[in-house]
Amino acid sequence: MTKYSTYTPGLDGVVATETELSYLDVDAEEIVIRGYELIELANSKEYIDLVQLLLRGSLPDEQERNSLEEEMKKEYTLPDSFFSLFKKLPEDTHPMDALRTGISALAGYDKDIDQRQEDTINNIAVKLLAKISNIVANSYHILHKESAIEPKKELSYSANFLYMITGKEPTTREVAYFDQSLMMYSEHEMPNSTFTARVIASTNADIYGALTGAVASLKGNLHGGANEAVMQMLVEGKTSEGFRLLLYDKLNRKEKIMGFGHRVYMKKMDPRAALMKESLRELSVDKNREDLFEMCEVGESVMKEEKGLYPNLDYYAAPVYYLLGIPIDLYTPIFFAARTLGLCAHVAEQYNTNKLFRPRVLYTGPRNLHP
Secondary structure (H helix, E strand, O other), X not given: OOOOOOOOHHHOOOOOOOOOOEEEEOOOOEEEEOOEEHHHHHHXXXXXXXXXXXXXXXXXXXXXXXXXXXXXXXXXXXXXXXXXXXXXXXXXXXHHHHHHHHXXXXXXXXXXXXXXXXXXXXXXXXXXXXXXXXXXXXXXXXXXXXXXXXXXXXXXXXXXXXXXXXXXXXXXXXXXXXXXXXXXXXXXXXXXXXXXXXXXXXXXXXXXXXXXXXXXXXXXXXXXXXXXXXXXXXXXXXXXXXXXXXXXXXXXXXXXXXXXXXXXXXXXXXXXXXXHHHHHHHHHHHOOOHHHHHHHHHHHHHHHHHHOOOEOHHHHHHHHHHHOOOOHHHHHHHHHHHHHHHHHHHHHHHHHOOOOOOXXXXXXXXXXXXX
């Protein structure tokens, strides 16, 4: 036996790094973000406040918030001819692939790409947050032969993001629901995509490379994509009874039901899902779609009774996005756009306390073979 003999499949439960950014305290049912509880933040703050908190270490006062918002508005636009890139992609390109390509292409425009100072990385992070919302919305429009929608700098970050997606200026309540969803997706300790970003950053690769790898990770259906799959099931189910029968049919065929269960929240509902459930309850009344909320409750009941599983964030975020008029194919890219905040904060932290990730393996192949 050697010091490398310990093996945990999937690194389950393995502590890979120290961080001051976030922690999932399952026993206390808290998602801690730099000392604050995420659900409390979501009930009193906005996504822009989390940007200041995660990237710069403290919640902003009103002047700081306004200043940060103005910084982001200056970065909404993309380089000239940037959208021509998406016109060259096949029409059936998945939006996550377009996003991955767009982030990678942005690297060539950044003169500070090789800088690693904390202030510089935070400035790049602000630029990325602003520009990725534009890439998500308008790469989709271009792939669908639609015109790009120019950002409106008079709108808040979340309002502008939603406007560029739908082409309609959202109401105050619609912005609040969307902003809250961005907060829920913004940071979540050490999921696969965050680990991917930190591993890449640990080689001293640039932040664009780290985020490009994270997009590839989040595209995998064991990490991202659940919100899209949930909505597709709800659309297929059509009614509460139809959805119930659909779920039982999938369970009988031993299919995985997306939107339920979580690697961390195994015996309790994801607290982010509980918050988004209330958002859906209110939004379904606003949109006269209480039937959709009822369908979701039916599904929640079936999965609890049959499998002992609880909804995760994707289960209730999906129908919220649907009622906001967001195309289903954009649900995972929006997840990534929101999570860009947490990813950038982790990359910055990795640079500051870097140790190259270089694990070993438990070899199970043959030995002592000779040609």
